Amino acid sequence: MQQMLQTTVRLIIICSGVICLSFPAATVDAFSEQTIQRGATGDDVVELQARLQYNGYYEGTIDGVYGWGTYWAVRNFQEAFGLEVDGLVGNEMKDRLVEATSYDEAFVQRMLQEGRSFTHYGGTPLENQKGPAPDTGSGGTGESAPPAEGDQSPPEGEGDEGEPPDTGGNEAADEEVTEEDGEADIHQAMNVPDGFSDNDIQMLANAVHGEARGEPYTGQVAVAAVIINRMNSDEFPDTVNGVVFEPLAFEAVMDGQIWLEPNEESRQAVLDAINGQDPTGGALYFFNPETAESDWIWSRPQIKQIGKHIFAE
Amino acid sequence: MGKNAAIGVLAVLLAFAGVWLYQTHEAKESFALQQENSYQRAFHDFVYHIDQLEGELGAALAKNGAESRSGSLAEVWRLSQQAHAEVGQLPKGALPLQETDRFLNELGSFSYESAIQSREDGPMESEEEQALENFYAQAGELKEGMRHLQAEAMQQEISWVDVEAQAVNGGPEAESPLMVNFERVNHDVKGFSENEGAASGPFGSNEEDALADVLDGKEEISQNEAKQKALNFLDINDRAEVTIESLGDGAAYPGYQLEIQDPESSSVYMMDVTKQGGLPLWFMREKASGAHEETISLYEASEKAAAFIDERVEKEIALVDSKQYNHTGAFQFVPVIDGVRMYPFDLLVEVSLADGKVNGYQAIEFLAHEDASFETEPEISEEEAAEGMHKDIDVQESHIAVVEDKQDELVLTYEFIGTKGDDSFRIFMNAETGAEERVDKLPEAEPVYGASAN
Numbered sequence: 001m002q003q004m005l006q007t008t009v010r011l012i013i014i015c016s017g018v019i020c021l022s023f024p025a026a027t028v029d030a031f032s033e034q035t036i037q038r039g040a041t042g043d044d045v046v047e048l049q050a051r052l053q054y055n056g057y058y059e060g061t062i063d064g065v066y067g068w069g070t071y072w073a074v075r076n077f078q079e080a081f082g083l084e085v086d087g088l089v090g091n092e093m094k095d096r097l098v099e100a101t102s103y104d105e106a107f108v109q110r111m112l113q114e115g116r117s118f119t120h121y122g123g124t125p126l127e128n129q130k131g132p133a134p135d136t137g138s139g140g141t142g143e144s145a146p147p148a149e150g151d152q153s154p155p156e157g158e159g160d161e162g163e164p165p166d167t168g169g170n171e172a173a174d175e176e177v178t179e180e181d182g183e184a185d186i187h188q189a190m191n192v193p194d195g196f197s198d199n200d201i202q203m204l205a206n207a208v209h210g211e212a213r214g215e216p217y218t219g220q221v222a223v224a225a226v227i228i229n230r231m232n233s234d235e236f237p238d239t240v241n242g243v244v245f246e247p248l249a250f251e252a253v254m255d256g257q258i259w260l261e262p263n264e265e266s267r268q269a270v271l272d273a274i275n276g277q278d279p280t281g282g283a284l285y286f287f288n289p290e291t292a293e294s295d296w297i298w299s300r301p302q303i304k305q306i307g308k309h310i311f312a313e
Numbered sequence: 314m315g316k317n318a319a320i321g322v323l324a325v326l327l328a329f330a331g332v333w334l335y336q337t338h339e340a341k342e343s344f345a346l347q348q349e350n351s352y353q354r355a356f357h358d359f360v361y362h363i364d365q366l367e368g369e370l371g372a373a374l375a376k377n378g379a380e381s382r383s384g385s386l387a388e389v390w391r392l393s394q395q396a397h398a399e400v401g402q403l404p405k406g407a408l409p410l411q412e413t414d415r416f417l418n419e420l421g422s423f424s425y426e427s428a429i430q431s432r433e434d435g436p437m438e439s440e441e442e443q444a445l446e447n448f449y450a451q452a453g454e455l456k457e458g459m460r461h462l463q464a465e466a467m468q469q470e471i472s473w474v475d476v477e478a479q480a481v482n483g484g485p486e487a488e489s490p491l492m493v494n495f496e497r498v499n500h501d502v503k504g505f506s507e508n509e510g511a512a513s514g515p516f517g518s519n520e521e522d523a524l525a526d527v528l529d530g531k532e533e534i535s536q537n538e539a540k541q542k543a544l545n546f547l548d549i550n551d552r553a554e555v556t557i558e559s560l561g562d563g564a565a566y567p568g569y570q571l572e573i574q575d576p577e578s579s580s581v582y583m584m585d586v587t588k589q590g591g592l593p594l595w596f597m598r599e600k601a602s603g604a605h606e607e608t609i610s611l612y613e614a615s616e617k618a619a620a621f622i623d624e625r626v627e628k629e630i631a632l633v634d635s636k637q638y639n640h641t642g643a644f645q646f647v648p649v650i651d652g653v654r655m656y657p658f659d660l661l662v663e664v665s666l667a668d669g670k671v672n673g674y675q676a677i678e679f680l681a682h683e684d685a686s687f688e689t690e691p692e693i694s695e696e697e698a699a700e701g702m703h704k705d706i707d708v709q710e711s712h713i714a715v716v717e718d719k720q721d722e723l724v725l726t727y728e729f730i731g732t733k734g735d736d737s738f739r740i741f742m743n744a745e746t747g748a749e750e751r752v753d754k755l756p757e758a759e760p761v762y763g764a765s766a767n
Contacts, residue, residue, distance in 0.1 A: 034609075034610030034611075034612060034613070035610060035612040035613070036610070036611075036612065037610070037611050037612040037615060037635055038635060039611055039634070039635035039636040039637055039642070040610065040611040040612070040635075040637050041637045041758075042637075059735070060735065060757075063758055065757075065758030067756075067757045067758045068732075068737035068755045068757060069735065069737070069757060071737075072709060072732060072737070075709065088612065190638075190758060190759060191636040191637060191638055191758055191759075192756065192758070192759045193636070194756055195756075197759060198759050216581075216599065217599045218583045218597055218599060221597065234414065234415045234418040234419070235411045235414050235415055235418075236401070236414075237397075237398065237401035238397075242398070242401045243401075246401050246402075246405060247352070247402065247403060247404040247405065247406070247477065248404045248405065248406035248407060248477060248480070248481070249405075249406065268638075268639070268641075271638050271641075271643075272597070272641075272663065272673060275636075275638075275643045275661060275663065275673075276645075276661040276675045277595075277597055277661070277663070277673050277675055278595070278675065279583060279595070279597060281560070281564050281565055281585060281594075281595070281677075282564075282565055283563070294406075294480070300563065301561065301562045301563030302561035302562065302563050303560060303561050303563040303564045304560055304561055304564070304570050306583075311563075312561075312563050313563035313564075
């Protein structure tokens with residue numbers, strides 16, 4: 001496997017001239033000026049991953065998020081090309097990458113838009129590296145891979161190994177479907193804080209929106225922080241859903257407001273709280289002093305008031 | 314004739330209204346019944362598991378073979394977690410179960426730890442044996458109490474939905490005999506867990522004590538001084554409008570809470586400062602509206618974050634994690650002492666990628682351990698430590714670091730970051746004993762499943 005890869009890399013270096021000709025759509029230099037660091041997201045990361053994949057350093061999914069897989073690829077590249085091994089993609093590394101690889105931005109961006117799994121290895125025609133479009137319901141192939149799984153093995157040799165199982169016959173149909181659809185899922189990824197899935201974040205955002213919409217932003221972060229504090233406390237369930245759906249715990253759950261569509265602000269507030277922002281200083285309870293009915297809640301030692309809510313230990 | 318027609322129409326309407334009311338009532342009833350059934354199920358399952366728990370604890374005490382005992386303890390761990398989950402499904406606001414829940418948690422972590430240890434070390438130490446005896450006695454009482462409550466509830470045909478409704482409306486029935494008994498059972502468990510002196514809550518008492526130590530002896534500052542300190546810290550001029558008040562009794566430390574309106578950047582800062590010494594522990598900036606274009610990269614933002622800390626903190630720090638969320642960069646820094654990364658004492662900074670200003674700052678852990686000293690000389694070499702790792706791990710990076718072990722004690726370790734197949738791992742090997750302290754799989758980016766594409 002390793003050897004194969006090396007052969008591929010060598011092959012690429014030898015015939016890079018020829019290959020460049022076969023990518024008429026390749027853009028010359030699309031990297032922006034920024035230094036790219038682990039944790040970054042966006043088009044520069046897409047280009048970085050595609051270029052690293054082109055010469056075999058990166059085998060993961062091209063998803064536009066500079067995660068650990070990309071980090072090791074960058075470091076290996078830096079080591080091989082005699083650059084300082086720090087995982088930071090500065091101008092020197094970008095120049096080397098642009099020299100050594102080719103990047104078909106139009107192809108990659110189209111694949112991302114269409115939500116296909118795809119690869120970007122050099123030495124194999126890109127058409128063969130195109131995965132099936134996501135199942136939009138009317139395709140009916142039943143076999144198309146979900147966009148989450150983009151991991152395809154690198155092409156080994158000149159055959160058509162990079163070709164996913166069910167392209168060919170229904171490819172035309174696939175394309176039609178996505179064009180009609182117009183709003184295909186984007187085969188993209190995002191950073192999530194350690195230990196939380198995007199769905200957890202969504203559930204938290206729902207709870208925050210239901211409980212604290214209309215509150216100042218800090219107040220929304222505070223409500224999210226209370227939920228997270230509860231997860232970490234012995235006296236409460238240990239999961240997002242356990243805490244949120246605990247009977248009598250949240251008014252928004254009792255009256256159904258939790259199912260209102262959360263806005264971007266509540267989502268941002270949740271991310272802030274998960275990342276360690278705690279405006280409440282460790283509160284486990286909060287209540288609205290104007291509507292709170294139970295005496296018990298007033299007996300809790302209070303920490304502070306933010307907006308309409310009093311936060312208590 | 315017209316009269317008769319009117320009567321007829323009215324009668325039909327009345328009949329419809331009746332049917333409609335009846336149906337709504339039915340729907341409500343069946344909803345309440347469903348709710349009641351799920352509460353009943355949770356409660357009876359819970360009592361059943363407490364029962365089993367007590368039996369298994371007794372068995373663990375009687376067992377001598379290390380393996381069979383660790384099996385029993387593992388069973389105790391499983392049962393306590395199950396009972397804990399069932400407590401979470403009950404209307405806990407209405408039922409006094411907090412202490413019971415805490416007891417289950419402590420028992421859970423205790424049994425997990427000793428299940429693992431008894432496999433390794435053979436017979437239990439007397440201390441551990443004693444703790445297990447205590448848990449057993451306590452579980453016995455809890456079982457008795459819960460059994461009585463269960464019988465009582467069944468005899469009186471208690472409806473938990475009603476109990477819940479009473480608690481919400483705060484009626485006098487909240488003090489029914491059943492509730493009084495509940496209180497008592499819960500209270501009895503409390504006596505025990507306090508003996509054990511276990512910490513709970515997001516700020517373990519450790520942090521609170523450490524912070525109190527740091528603040529001890531520092532001079533108390535006035536509101537005006539606090540205001541000035543805050544403005545200096547944020548680098549905002551004096552014209553800013555500031556409101557300040559004291560934090561309540563529930564706060565982990567005596568402090569001030571400030572709200573600062575900065576006219577220059579048209580943003581609002583919320584900030585907490587300690588009364589003693591005026592240490593800024595936390596602040597957050599409310600995003601100015603409209604600024605949503607990214608103008609700087611994550612890398613530039615991380616440099617701004619580092620510069621912000623450098624100007625305000627004397628300690629050497631290292632950036633250990635960075636992540637971009639939409640228009641914000643989130644950075645985790647840890648203090649570095651003699652080249653050793655102190656992971657538990659981290660400092661979190663968020664920087665806006667739109668205007669490059671610091672959006673958030675969280676330094677409680679960092680400041681609470683400001684003058685913590687720690688042994689930073691490893692006893693074994695890095696190679697020796699690496700030998701204890703899984704042989705397929707391909708080490709890419711290594712550091713010396715202090716982390717918390719499972720008992721929340723600080724240990725000096727070698728930190729290895731490496732890959733195995735497509736996955737990346739962070740592994741901490743004890744720098745004294747060579748034991749594997751922690752292995753974390755490093756998360757990769759999550760694909761957008763469609764819930765919230767932005």
